[in-house]
């Protein structure tokens with residue numbers, strides 16, 4: 001009977017150890033340099049230039065123009081979706097602004 005109790009205890013410990021093992025971190029998130037490479041592949045010079053024009057025209061309406069070099073890519077990816085929505089940009093415009101900003105963002 002004692003053995004049985006010990007067995008149950010060991011089993012409980014084993015189960016809780018398995019449950020507490022952290023799950024493997026998702027590796028799907030692209031690195032900043034992959035993102036820049038994607039942008040350079042997918043956007044033309046003309047689209048980048050339009051992104052810059054839109055950025056300068058629409059991103060200083062509520063606050064000063066926050067230059068791309070002020071933040072790194074991770075920070076921009078966090079802030080930009082909110083801001084392009086605030087600036088009422090459509091997906092194509094937001095894409096071009098993102099392309100311009102990420103290719104000029106602070107590198108770390």
Ligand code: HEC
Nearest residue numbers: 055058059060061062063066079082083084086087088097
């Ligand atoms: C309708 C007003 C409005 C427009 C248009 C707007 N912003 Fe903002 N922005 C805000 C407000 C409000 C904050 C502060 C609160 C926040 O971070 O959400 C802010 C904050 C920021 C910050 C600072 C975030 C931080 O944590 O330091 C950055 C960078 C920024 N905006 C960039 C942009 C860019 C780029 C655009 C153009 C795509 C843009 N904003 C358009 C209202 C706006």
